[in-house]
Amino acid sequence: MEIIWESLVSAVQLIVSLDREVMDIAFRSLTISGSATMIGGLVFVPVGGLIYFYSFRLKNVLIGIINTFFSVPTVFVGLIIFATFSKDGPFGVFGLLFTPTVMLLGQIMLIAPIIAGMTISALSSVNEDIRDTATSLGANRSQVIYTVIREARYGVITGLLLAFGRAISEVGLAIMVGGNIKNYTRTLTTSMSLETSMGNLDMSMALGIILISVALIVNMVGNGLKGR
16 A cells, blocks of 8 residues: 555656656647547548438448447557558558557547547437428528537537547557557557556556546536536
8 A cells, every 4th residue: 555655646746747758648648639539520520410411221220330339449440550551551651650640540540430429419419399490490401400510519529528538548559550669659558558567656657647637627528518
């Protein structure tokens, strides 16, 4: 118990003193995961909207597949990305393996189903009366779509927050395609895994406190949006 307490005190000191390595790792994690969430949102929120608003064969099957991939193992996504960008892969010529760029692409692939699925869910929860009212007031199709999306905005934002939480907390993909390279691809989760295995509990706890704090803030904002 004494070891845990001493490690916790040292961890807090590292955070308060703005230790350069700790801040560098935290900033890298936030940058990669935040960028992945923003890009994923720009691409897959519209994709979710298109799936919801338009009818086509096997629509329900597609939605079911999207929902299934909510919990896809990060190591599986890492395997796909690794095989794609490895030396013998179709995109190996670009030399992106073990770079922040390929980690970003991997996280986008990981959170894409969450963003699209949560967008569909948020749009589905909008009362049908809103669409009918907009139509009866003379709104054209584009205006009706805009009205429904506006009503579902809090649900869509909540989905983006969940996607960000999923991205920043994953570890398997980051290690497989990022390589956990110091000062380059090392993130909060991969560094925690390494430092713990080396017995550096103070460093690992400092990173864990930051990760938990980020998760807490995301959950608080998400719960506030749900209340709205």
